[in-house]
Amino acid sequence: MATPPLLQPGRNCWRIVDADRLALIMEADAYFKAVKEAILEARHSVYLIGWDFDTRIKFEPEGQTLEGPNRLGPFLRWLDKNRPTVNVYVLKWDLGVIQALGRGTTPLAVLDWMTSRRIHFKLDGAHPMAAAHHQKIVVVDDVVAFCGGIDMTADRWDTRAHRDKDPRRRRPSGRRYGPWHDASTVVDGAVARALGALARERWTWACGEELEPPRDCPAIWPASVTPTFNRIPVAVARTIPEYKDRAEVREIERLYLDAIAGARHVIYCESQYFASRRIAEAMAQRLRDPDGPEIVVINPESADGFLEAVTMDTARYRLLKLVNDADAHKRFRIYTPVTAGGAPIYVHAKIMVVDDRLLRVGSSNFNNRSMGFDTECDLAVEAPAGEAAGREVRAAILGVRHDLLAEHLGARVAEVAEAVAARGGSVIQAIEALRGPGRSLVPYAPDKPARIEEALAENDLLDPERPPSWGRKVLRTLSLQRALGRR
Template identity: 50%
Template sequence: MGLFDLRRNCWRIERADKAAVIIDACDYYRVIRQAMLDARHQVLIIGWDFDPRIKLDRTDEANKDETLGRFLLGLAKAKPHVAIKILKWDFGALKTLFRGSAIWWIIRLALTRSITFKLDGAHPKGCSHHQKIVVIDDCFAVCGGIDMTGDRWDRPAHADHDPDRLRPNGRPYGPWHDATSAVTGPLARALGELARERWKRATGETLQPVTEAPEIWPEGLEAHLIGAEFAIARTRADYRGHGEIRESEALFLDMIAAAQRFIYAESQYFASPRIAAAIRARMMEDDPPEFVLVNPIHADGWLEQVAMDATRVRLGQIIGRSDTHNRFRIFTPKTDGGEDIYVHAKVMVVDDRILRVGSSNMNNRSLGLDSECDVAMEAAGDDEMKVIAGLRTRLMAEHLGVEESAVREQFAATGSLLATIDALGHSGRTLQLLEFEKPSEGQKFIADTELLDPKNPDQMFEGFTRRSLFQGLRARFPRRRRQALSSA
């Protein structure tokens, strides 16, 4: 029996005529620019953030003055019949007011006849629209973790001082690791349906599907999979007659339960008690699978650090007490010079058999509050398993600063992710074992009450004494054990 269960851990299962996983925004921005140039009818951008001042193509051959805003204006002029629709989270739009010329670019785009710019406020207070989807002519779609905004672009080398890693104001920012997926065929059409549904909920406008358009596949983009079946998993909070959806959470739990040998995952956060409970249950088995989690060393922004970093410590301690086989590890990537690489990717690989890419993080918000969308596939045979293994190998090689062949050979010899990382780890560019810093009493309070990472909209307005990080673990722990953990 397969992993995917319609209406429980996924919304749709559709074929992708072609599919590729794109690692890091350098390649993604080049790909999406080319795809938009090939549009004949409609470009639909659904995102958490959008900054028209960023540059998409930063190759030597690129027009160095071409920002995203200039590109879209040029596309609208060259192809006035192509409808360009942009939807951005409404609260996040407040940041635009403090981004210099960004607001004027937004106004300029919005005043262009074929460009429509809207804000998405179709969610409960405190929730966000977090999907990152682009659909072109209903025949090419992108779904993953990368927004078209600042501080996202980087090359896989994640150099300490990349001269192109600059904000629109010219200031440099740190190394950034990310991932997304590109697909065609029925899967792209299904993502188009999801994007149009989101557009209607946010704006009230009904967009018609594109029924006749030639296939788009940007030049130079390698198709990793041909004809693979993918599931689409969503998160959505209950709001104005549209019920709660927790497919993303269910799929996480089912993927953890399905692992036989290992799980390799990249996530911006690790703060979900339910996911932690599922991992802990596997670690208590006689022969548990390995679990390698790649996280940034700290969350982005002081508020997120207070909430997410402290919770990660608390959950890591709980799992560690039950991990008698030493199979669970959290690593953080470093540059050649020892600088921290920020991990924004949301990728998960199980046994080189199951692949997942999307916008969902391993925290409460992604699993119950914010709008999310992930795509996942279960290999139908050896060829697809080799593709998944190749993607996992590439990710590990990128983080370890070694050739992919070194990862393949070491993993073939040991059969172990942890042994491979231990053997290939070195100073400089590498995966470093995350050392937990003991949280302060204030951080422990925020983590244990889930003050900044509630599980659902109602919890945001509950009294603190009615909430506990350990509620998500109650089914896994006897009462005496819970009391001990709460005082840890």
């Protein structure tokens, strides 16, 4: 009897549409370059939809190889002069501009964009107060699109090597920042058109203007990117908070819960947080099953920013207790990646791999905000059951998981695959066999939170599931959100 599909439009995704190609892009060095390659081929329109943008970032800090200026702001102005048929639409979370006031030249560059007839900059405030527009989407001509967890802003660029003290890892101010792990996707075909429609819908919500879709534009694919999948259906899943006459959408949460419930052998996750009680409870339920799956979570050592650390790390402490109490069969592990010199690598990627069946990549985290309060977008692919084509997709999904583990463990992909196979498919046993000094995965051991941290974590101001219901709470949330670090 065939297993019913996990992905179901109207339940845990918005649409399932075909992609001619889909590639997983690891780290912002590859992402920034691929985005610029795609934009250089634009004929009609470019949509940049995101939580934050910094016009001073370099596409290629290691040395420019592509046409046009190497920084985002000058490149968009160059595009305005050299691509007269192309309109660029930049949609940024409205609270991001408050943070931008401390970002040197960014506000001046924004004002410069606004003088152009073809570069359109808007702040997105079409969400509940203190909610965030957290999608990270780029669409070029509706023929190629990027969707994932990477923001085109400062402190994001890194390579898969995650070198200690990499001199190219610098803020626009010149100050260094630490190693950063992130992920996105690039797709073409019908799914790129769907993401274009989503971007235009978001633009209309934000500013009331309806944009015309491009027509008959030639195919585009970034030259530096090798597809992970070819000719594959792709699901688009969203989180949209209730706002005015707009209904709430919780497809992403439903997809997480359905994927956890449907897993047979291994759930592998990378997330910035571990703070969603519903996800933790779903994992705990599977860990109680005698024949349930292994669950491996890759997290940063600590959340980024004081208030986020207080809230998210304290929530993680509590939820890990819930999960560990349920783990009678010892099938749960949570790790933090470290560099060759032992420095923690910040995990910003949002990835889930379920068995050899499902791959999900997007902007949503394991926290309450991503389930119903912020605006999110994820993509997912599922291997078809019982088909010859399914074997190729399943092999590619497993290849993604092995590739990610190889990066974290400082190992070869083949070495990871062999270690898993030699241990009967146990990813946990393979990780433990390959862990060692230097570049590796380190078991996460939470510190017990202080009383003030417990008190703050009890309050849902920083990580609500739904919009607060009364004004004073909203204002307090807003003030705290402004103080938060990067998301």
